[in-house]
Amino acid sequence: MIQYRVKGLSCANCAKNLEEEIQKLEYGENAKLNFQSSKLYVNEEINITKVKKILASDGAYIEEENKHEDTHSYLLWLVLLSVLAFIAAVVFEKTLSPSASVTMYIIATVISGYKTFLKGAKNLVRLKFNIDTLMTIALIGAFGIGEWKEGAVVAILFGVNEYLEGLGMEKARRSIESLLEVAPNEATIVINGQEKKVSIHDIKAGDIVLVKAGEKIPSDGIVVEGKSSVNEAAITGESLPVEKEAKDEVFGGSINNEGILKVRITKPYEESSLAKILHLVEEAQETKTPTEQFINKFAKYYTPLIMLISLVVIFIPPLFLGVDWRTSLYQGLAVLIVGCPCALVLSSPIAIVSGITRNARKGILVKGGVYLEQLGKIGIIAFDKTGTLTKGEPYVEKFVEYDPSFWSIIGSIEKSSTHPIAKAIMKKIDELNVSLLEARSVVVTSGEGIKAEIDGKEYRVGNEKTIQHLSLSENVKEDIKTFKQEGLTIVLVSDDKNVLGMVGIADEIRQESSQVIRMLHRTGVKRTVMLTGDHEKTAEKVAKKVGLSEYFANLLPEEKVEKVKELSLSGKTAMIGDGINDAPALAAADLGIAMGKGTDSAIETADIVLMQDHLGKLPEAISTAKKVNRIIKLNIGIALGLKAAALLLTIPGWLTLWIAILSDMGATVLVTLISLTILWERNKKLLNEAFS
Template identity: 65%
Template sequence: MKAYKLKGLSCPNCASDLEKEIQKIKHGENAKISYNKAQLTINEKVDLEKVRGILSSDGASIVVEDDGEHDHTHGSLLKWYLIVSAIIFFMAIFLENAIERPFLIISMYVAAMALSGYTTFFKGVKNLSRLKFNIDTLMTIALIGAVSIGEWKEGTLVAILFGLNEYLEGLGMEKARHSMEKLLEVAPKEAIRIENGVEQVIPIDALKVGDLVLIKSGETIPSDGIVIEGRSSVNEAAITGESLPVDKEIGESVFGGSLNNEGVLKVEITRAYEDSSLAKVLHLVEEAQETKTPTELFINRFAKYYTPFIIVFAGLVMVVPPLFFNASWGEWFYQGLAVLIVGCPCALILSSPIANISGITRNARNGILVKGSVFLEWLGKIDTIVFDKTGTLTKGEPHVEKMIEYDKSRFLPVAAAIEKSSSHPLAKAIMKKAEGISTLLKEPEEIRTVSGQGVEAVIDGEKYWLGNEESIGHLSVPNDIQADIQRLKEEGLTIVLVADQKSILGCFGIEDEIRSESKTVIQALKKAGIKRTVMLTGDHQQTARKVANQIGLTDVYSNLLPEDKVEKVKMLAKDGKVAMVGDGINDAPALATADIGIAMGKGTDSAIETADIVLMQDHLGKLPNAIRVAKMVNRLIKVNIAIALGLKAIALLLTIPGMLTLWIAILSDMGATIIVTILSLTVLIERKNKNGQKAGELVHE
């Protein structure tokens, strides 16, 4: 399959019709035209000349990359045609009463009409021959009808206004497309590979895992990798949406698409470009444009029946008053033509896609990948958010919250000596607490892990124990120490004791550290309209309840296995629209079960693949804003539909007193299209405060 950029696509329905025509030719059965991306994807075996012929029948064509043309060429020509048409039109009006040459005036009207409406006319005639009724057919009938009853002035005005409407419609979609394309331009095209000490510029697709690349100051990192030489700050905004630079040094990972701010980095590639984070981001963003929401599907079905209904209604308007009420045939024929123009479903069809593309683009700019318009719509409807605890609301890194020393001279040194060589997460937390404490004792002469208890070690001939309460079974614990242990347990802390053969030297109270932004995020979610915030965790009840209370969750369920989380999500879904946020392999089933699955971008690949929405940051700070954008899009779509149908309803009501004119009809449609387009594009606007921070964005520390 090969993709071609298109220009001149006039509307979503026209794109769909062209797609069906191309699918009828040999090898064209899998052809696909994306109106949103202005792109044709087709089998390379297809006769391209036949495809060009089908496209040209609707004024569309394939953009040749080398000819310097752009998708807006058609729009630029149409703009000049409209300007010239308007000049001729006003000259004809001015000269109409000044000279007595009707033929000259009519010729000027015809010229203006032809310049602004010739493409519509020819497409409409072709559709009429096939008994195919769409917007072009309706306009063509209206133009022929206006000319047939001598309404040259109004017919010309209709052609110019419809051309203007088509131009503005295309301009609005082009703005949305351009915003999306600008987002996709971050992909690097080349990389500097170092092989045997020689630097060579190669295409990005030629990069392989294990290649060593050089990234100079101001250059884009070509693919995911690990820094093996150099130090610099890197802007990861293209991936995570975070504008603040991140310091990188030897041994640290970098994302493809990130910008090297200063210094020179040598990076070993760990993923080929097509498997990199950037490639995944761009693929998800492109695919997101093609899904249709339930609202869009409903609008398309409605438009399918709406247009034939308008044609029948227009016919009734033309014949019923003259036949049954002795009204003027000419007057009501004119009214019927105006009704046909009101039947154009442009604004209605555009009420949803531009708003959805704008919403997806805005979220993508902020590092939030919505995998489709349908998920954006659902995100705006959710009222319950379910969170995994570890790695989502907490950092997933244990830290020492409290410490009780009974033997200050030996407690930390012994703990440090035992845990120094361990890679266990609890050991890392203890070593961090013991940082700066000199180990007065030698390395353990003997060390043994006891399953379910902890560690036994011999240091300087003396035996020590480090672990849970079971590890100190050889001791009789004094009441005051027992009370201390019980108090720490009631606070939801994990207990780690250090003891020798005679007594307990001290006690660590360890917990998974809560993310600094978690409480603020929960508060912001409630302001955004989320009614229930729920935590699911495999931890015991005391720890889970402590975390829930600290950050302000409404519900918490503890001691859960992965399958238990799925059942809880199903239970919550009975009472509302549920989103699940997680980052681990064990979260994938629950993410798939929820109405919307939201994964942390720096989590596991399985969670990211399963989720419907991906937060490319390692925190939740941008989630409330993503929900606000989704709700804004949903509100705008409802407003757009109301405007599109409302203005048409008003225009149709004017037929009752016989006040509907051709220019009022076209203005009702054009006005609706302009309003719908402008409102949809407002989604892309992001206000910033004095510090340059986007409005509604939470600061992550």
């Protein structure tokens, strides 16, 4: 598929009609024209000349590469010129002959409405009824009964309406495009000590790049030389800089704040985190939510229904109620203008794009409008434990020492081990500043632990199997029982006669987990559930500490899937995880949410990706999604409410052409402005309440 940027799309409904026309061409069956992103996707084999002709029928065109034209400024100038012509007509009406003022009214109408008239005339010949057709009929009718001033007002207000509609959508598009500007254009690679500027698309895995202060890191990599703080806001949404030094990972698109870094590239730009983000954000605009699909279907029936009502208003009163034909025709033309579905069709897309943009700025990637809509309806959230609610890193939570040499012995034996539990023990020893000895004859026994000799005496470090040869005192037995009840992994140290001490290892709970759970409940999430493969006591302990509604332990990956399906029967369910074993459960949920620093399979499977290594931004994302859903409902109510109010004015005969067009324009302006408030929302109240 080839991608083109299209300018001049007048409305979402018009874009849909153009898409259908293009799909009728040879090789055009897969063509897609998206109003939100202003992009056209067609097969390479399609006749692009015919495509351009179809686009031109609605005043749209394919923008030339690297040439960005401001069609909105052009529209604004046309409206301003037509307003000046209208003012001149009003002046001439009082000072010159009526024919001069009529000429100026016609000029004002032509300047502002000639494109609409031409498109409408073509549609009228084809018996194709849309906004342009309705406006053309209304203008012809108005001039036909001598309402020159009214016709000019309608044309001018419709021009203003089109300008505001396009401006609102362009504002939403630009908010997305501003995110895409974070990608650097070039990189400085170092070859044999020489620096060379290349395009980021030319760098490959293994290249060494030089990143100076203020420059963007071109792709994901590992620091090999230098030390600096790096701004990762473009990737994770976190505003605070992160300190980086040799062996630390860095993201493409992040900014080096000071100093010079040498980075070994681990992924070409196209596979980097930044490229994935930009691709997901662009794709997110292309999907249509169920609400949008319903609105588009409704608009198809709405316009013909309005035309039928217009015919009733034109013919019934003169034939049966003795109303003057001219008055009745005027009212019928006004009803036609009320039938313009612009505000209705616009009620959803600007809000959706604004919501996706706002979340993307915070490092939360929503892969489409349909998932944003779903996020706002979530009532149940299921969490994986390890790496999601906890850090996935063992740490010493509790210890008991029966002999003063306990820490010195365990540290001397574990210092050369690379096992995660050994690392947790050594971290604790560093905190305690313990002096270590030389361990000899170290023997690792699988499933038990380690034997070693220190100062000619044998010691053992490991689980309960390592002390089977000992007769345990009651206090040691009691401590082991307590550690087990608390869900801790026990590491014991003993000599050939006694237990010297024990440590209880746990997976450290993330500092923000309890705050996040509290905030989620405040946003309206009814149930927070943990699904874990860990044993019952560990699960119970974590669930209690973070404030979860419920938990399920000892689950295999396939059992997690079944549990997610079971939860989905009770309401809209989201699943959050980061590991490869979470991917099936993410896919089974109504909404899959992955941690951004998790596995590629989880990120690929998920519908929403949290680019941070924590859940802190999730409540705000849900709050934003709920706001989007509320605004869409409000917009639909405004669009239909103003139309209904205008139609009711036909009963006493008060509906005029300018009131009809103002009802549509007013709805469009309100719908646009209300939708754009999503970009300005701060959600401070929710955050203050949650952390107070």
